[in-house]
Amino acid sequence: MTEEEKRKAIMECGDDYDEILYIQYGQKGTPERNNFERGAEAFILAERLKEERLKAGLTQEQLAAKIGTKKTYISRIENGKADVQLSTLFRIFEGLGKRVSLTIL
Incomplete structure (x- = not known):
């Protein structure tokens, strides 16, 4: 077609x-x-991360410092340019005061 x-x-x-x-x-x-x-799915996750970070009133740099990573890594995740390991994903959302729950379908 x-x-x-x-x-x-x-x-x-x-x-x-x-x-x-x-x-x-x-x-x-x-x-x-x-x-x-x-x-x-990656886009949705990235948008959710950005939304939660903004709700928490944190810059990418502040979130990165809080979880022990670099601002560029947070930026790359939010822009869909990086794959994220589950352990890092859990740390990021924990730094935002959130929990991650996975559902296997």
């Missing part, structure tokens, strides 16, 4: 988000769809 055909098909979907994802990235379980979903 060409990009123009994809755009047209997406416009016809209305609010059916699952159909839009199918048209744009393919069926669930395909490499392209999996890559999109991983990126979306």
